[in-house]
Amino acid sequence: xxxxxxxxxxxxxxxxxxxxxxxxxxxxxxxxxxxxxxxxxxxxxxxxxxxxxxxxxxxxxxxxxxxxxxxxxxxxxxxxxxxxxxxxxxxxxxxxxxxxxxxxxxxxxxxxxxxxxxxxxxxxxxxxxxxxxxxxxxxxxxxxxxxxxxxxxxxxxxxxxxxxxxxxxxxxxxxxxxxxxxxxxxxxxxxxxxxxxxxxxxxxxxxxxxxxxxxxxxxxxxxxxxxxxxxxxxxxxxxxxxxxxxxxxxxxxxxxxxxxxxxxxxxxxxxxxxxxxxxxxxxxxxxxxxxxxxxxxxxxxxxxxxxxxxxxxxxxxxxxxxxxxxxxxxxxxxxxxxxxxxxxxxxxxxxxxxxxxxxxxxxxxxxxxxxxxxxxxxxxxxxxxxxxxxxxxxxxxxxxxxxxxxxxxxxxxxxxxxxxxxxxxxxxxxxxxxxxxxxxxxxxxxxxxxxxxxxxxxxxxxxxxxxxxxxxxxxxxxxxxxxxxxxxxxxxxxxxxxxxxxxxxxxxxxxxxxxxxxxxxxxxxxxxxxxxxxxxxxxxxxxxxxxxxxxxxxxxxx
Ligand code: ADP
Numbered sequence: 195x196x197x198x199x200x201x202x203x204x205x206x207x208x209x210x211x212x213x214x215x216x217x218x219x220x221x222x223x224x225x226x227x228x229x230x231x232x233x234x235x236x237x238x239x240x241x242x243x244x245x246x247x248x249x250x251x252x253x254x255x256x257x258x259x260x261x262x263x264x265x266x267x268x269x270x271x272x273x274x275x276x277x278x279x280x281x282x283x284x285x286x287x288x289x290x291x292x293x294x295x296x297x298x299x300x301x302x303x304x305x306x307x308x309x310x311x312x313x314x315x316x317x318x319x320x321x322x323x324x325x326x327x328x329x330x331x332x333x334x335x336x337x338x339x340x341x342x343x344x345x346x347x348x349x350x351x352x353x354x355x356x357x358x359x360x361x362x363x364x365x366x367x368x369x370x371x372x373x374x375x376x377x378x379x380x381x382x383x384x385x386x387x388x389x390x391x392x393x394x395x396x397x398x399x400x401x402x403x404x405x406x407x408x409x410x411x412x413x414x415x416x417x418x419x420x421x422x423x424x425x426x427x428x429x430x431x432x433x434x435x436x437x438x439x440x441x442x443x444x445x446x447x448x449x450x451x452x453x454x455x456x457x458x459x460x461x462x463x464x465x466x467x468x469x470x471x472x473x474x475x476x477x478x479x480x481x482x483x484x485x486x487x488x489x490x491x492x493x494x495x496x497x498x499x500x501x502x503x504x505x506x507x508x509x510x511x512x513x514x515x516x517x518x519x520x521x522x523x524x525x526x527x528x529x530x531x532x533x534x535x536x537x538x539x540x541x542x543x544x545x546x547x548x549x550x551x552x553x554x555x556x557x558x559x560x561x562x563x564x565x566x567x568x569x570x571x572x573x574x575x576x577x578x579x580x581x582x583x584x585x586x587x588x589x590x591x592x593x594x595x596x597x598x599x600x601x602x603x604x605x606x607x608x609x610x611x612x613x614x615x616x617x618x619x620x621x622x623x624x625x626x627x628x629x630x631x632x633x634x635x636x637x638x639x640x641x642x643x644x645x646x647x648x649x650x651x652x653x654x655x656x657x658x659x660x661x662x663x664x665x666x667x668x669x670x671x672x673x674x675x676x677x678x679x680x681x682x683x684x685x686x687x688x689x690x691x692x693x694x695x696x697x698x699x700x701x702x703x704x705x706x707x708x709x710x711x712x713x714x715x716x717x718x719x720x721x722x723x724x725x726x727x728x729x730x731x732x733x734x735x736x737x738x739x740x741x742x743x744x745x746x747x748x749x750x751x752x
Contacts, residue, residue, distance in 0.1 A: 195373070200366035207358035215347070223336050227315070230333055231302065234317040237261060238329040242319040245327055250274070261331050266292055268324035286328075291318040295326045304333075311338050428493075428513035434506060436460045436473060448488060448513060460511075464488075469511075472497045476509045491517040525694075532695040536578055536709070540571035547571075574707060581711040584642065585694070588718035595636040602631045602640060602672050602743070603665040609644040610663050613652060621657040622678075624648065628665035631672040633745045639719035644674065646712035647739050651678035653706045654737070667745075674741045682733040692717045692727075716741075 241263055244252040253274050256263065265274035270287025272280040286292050294301025295318035303316045313335050318328040340347065372386045379401070381394040418440075422429050428445030430438060436459050446452055449463045461470065468486050472495055475482045481498045494514040499506045547564045550556050556564050603626075610626045617624045644663070651661040659679040666673050683691060683698060690696050695710040697703040703710060716739075720727050724744050731737040 196366050196370045199369055200362050203362035203365050204358050207362060208355060211354045211358070212351075215350075219336060219339065223339065227333060230331065231304075231315055231317070234261075234315055234329055234331050235300075235302070238317040238319050238327060241329060242321055242327040245325075246321050258329075261329050264328045264330075266318075266326045266328060268296065268326075273325065289316070289318075289328075291316040291328060292326055294318070295320045295328075296324075306335065311335060426515065428511075430460065430511040430513075431500075432460055432473070432476075432509045432511060434477065434508060438463065439508065445511075445513060448493070450489075469495065473509065473511070477506060479506055485516065485520075491515055492520050493517075529694055532710075533578075533582060536695065537575060539704075540575045540578075543571045544568050574704075574709075577707065578709045578711070581709045581715060584715055585711055585718065588639075588715065588722065592636065592639065592722060595638065597634055597636055599632050600635050600637050600640055602633055602635075602644075602674060603628050604630070605637065605640055606644045606663055606665050606674065609641050610648055613645070613648055616649070617652050617661065620652050620655060622652050622655045622659045622661055624652065624661045624663070626663045626665075628663075629667060631665050631667045633672045633723075633743050635723050635743070636719075639722060643716050643719050643741060644676075646716050647674075647676040647741075650712060651676050651680065651737070651739075653708065654678070654702075655680035659736075671745045672743045674743070675738060676740075677736065677738040679736040682735055682737055683729075683731040684733055685731070688729050688731060 241252075245265065250265075250273075253263070253265070253276075256276065258276055261276075263274070263276045264272055264280070264286070266286045267273050270285040270292065272283040272286055274280055275283060287296075290303040291301035294303070299320045301316075301318045304313055305316070306313050311334075313333045314330050315333055316328060316330045318326050320326050334342070372384070373390075376384050376386055376390075376394070378397065381397045381401070386394060419442075422440075422442040425442060426444060428448045429440075429442045430445050431440040433439055438456050438458055438460055441451070441453065441455060446455075449455075451463050455463050460473065466486065466488075468484060472482050472484050472486075476497060476499045479499045479501060481496065483494065483496045486493055486495050492515075494516045496512045496514075498510050498512070500508040500510060547568045551561065551564055606628070607626050610624055613624065648661060648663055651663075655661065655678050661679075662675075662677045664673075664675045664677075666675075687698055691698065692713045694714045697708065697710050717727065720741055726742045728740040728742070729737065730740075
C-alpha cells in the first residue's frame, strides 16, 4: 500500500511539475511573441515614415540587424529587399500581411518555416503612394526554445524528481503509519483516521462475534471429544470426498493410526475394498452396514450420511467390535445343537425300552434290566440337565451365590469321600493330603471343582491306578492339585477338553456317565474365583490338574 501511495504521489508531483513547466513556457512564449510583434509594428511605422520622407534613398546603406525589410509596389512586385535579390522575387500580392495592408493600411501575419523550427513575424504598412513597407523578424518556436533549454530543463526536472521522490516517500509513510499501527485484535484502541471509524467499529463487532463463535465451537468440539474419546465404539467423521475430519481413540487403535490422519483420505488409513464399498452409498444418502473382519476381530461398520436440507455434507463411520458377540452367538448355537443331541440319545433309549415293555415284548426275566436301563438313561439326563443348569448359572455370573471363607482342605476331604464308592468300583485308590487352607469363595462352586476333577481322575484311570488330591498353601494363595495315573490326554487336546461337550473319547465318557460339561464348569467356577488352571498330562502315564486360587479378601462379593 505504501508503495502504491508513494507511486501515485510521485507521479502526480512529476506530472503537475511538467504540466506547469509546459504551460508556463507556453504563456511566456505567447507574451514575448506579442511584445516582439508590437516592437515590429513600431519599427515598420518608423521605416514607413523614412521611405515616405526620403523615398528609395532610405534603403541606401541600410543594414537592419535582425530585421528584414522589403518594399513592395501596389501591384505586388518587390521593389527592395534587404536580404534577397528582389528582382528575382515572386509577386507578394497574395501574402496575407500585404493583402491586409493594401486593404486597411496595416497588416500582420506569422508563418512557420518548413522545419517548424522557426516562425517569422510579418508587419506591413501602406504608404500614401500605395506601396507597402514590410518588416519581418524571425522568432524561435516553442520547440526550438525547449531544445535550446534542454540542459537546464533536465537539471530542473532531476531536482524536481528528487524533491518529489523525497516528499512522496515521506507523505506515503505518514499516510500509512496510522494504518500500520492499527491493532486489529482491538481495532478501537488506536488513534486512526476518523474516516476509518465505521470500518473499525464493524471489524470490532465482527471480531467479537468470531471470538464468541470460536468459543462455542471449541466447547462443542470438547464436548464431542469427551463423548467420543471414551467410547468403546470407533467413530470417524468424513467429508463428502472421504477426507477424515475427526477420529476417536478407539478408531485410531483399530486402524493403527493417530490424530495425524486428520485431513487425509480414509483410504490412506485403510485400503479395504469393503470399506470403500460401504462409503460408496453415502453420496446417494443411503445408510449402509456391514460386518468386516479387521485385525483378527469382527467389526460391525455402519456408514451414515450427514445431511441438512437434503444436502449431504459428510458421513459418520461407526465401528462396533462384535467379535465376542459373534463368538458367543456361535457358542450358543453350538451349545443348543449339542444339548439337543446329548438329550436325544437317552430319550430314544428310554422311549424304546418303554415301548417294548408296553407291548409286552420283553421277557419277564429281562424286565429288570430294562427298568435299570431306563433309570440309568434318566439318571444320565438328570446329571446332564443339572450340569447345563449349573453352567448357565455360571454364565450369568452366579451373583446370587454366597461368598464365604472356606477351608478348601476340609471341603476336598468331604468331596473325595463322596466319591469313594466310585473309586472302589473303578479299582482306583484315592487319597487326600495337605493342610488347612482357607480362602474366600463360593462353597458349592469350590465343591464342583474338586468333585469334577477327582471324578475325572477316577473315571479316566486304569484298574489299580491312584488319584492323589492335595491342598496346600503358598504365599498369597491356595493350591488344589488332582493327580492321577490314568490314560492321560493327547498334548494337542489339552486346551480343548475345557470346551463344552468336548470329549477325547466320546463313547468311553458316555459309558462312564460323563456329560462332557464337567471341565467347562471347573473352568467357569475357577474364573469366578480368579483362579488359574494348569494342566500337565502324558498319554498312558496320567494327568495332573492344578488350580491356583488367590487368597484375597477382595474376592468376597456378597
Ligand atoms: P466328561 O463328562 O466327559 O468327563 P469333562 O468336561 O469332565 O467331561 O471332560 C472332558 C474330557 O476330557 C473327557 O471326556 C475326557 O476325555 C478328558 N479328561 C478329563 N479329565 C481327564 C483325566 N483326568 N484324564 C484323562 N482324560 C481326561
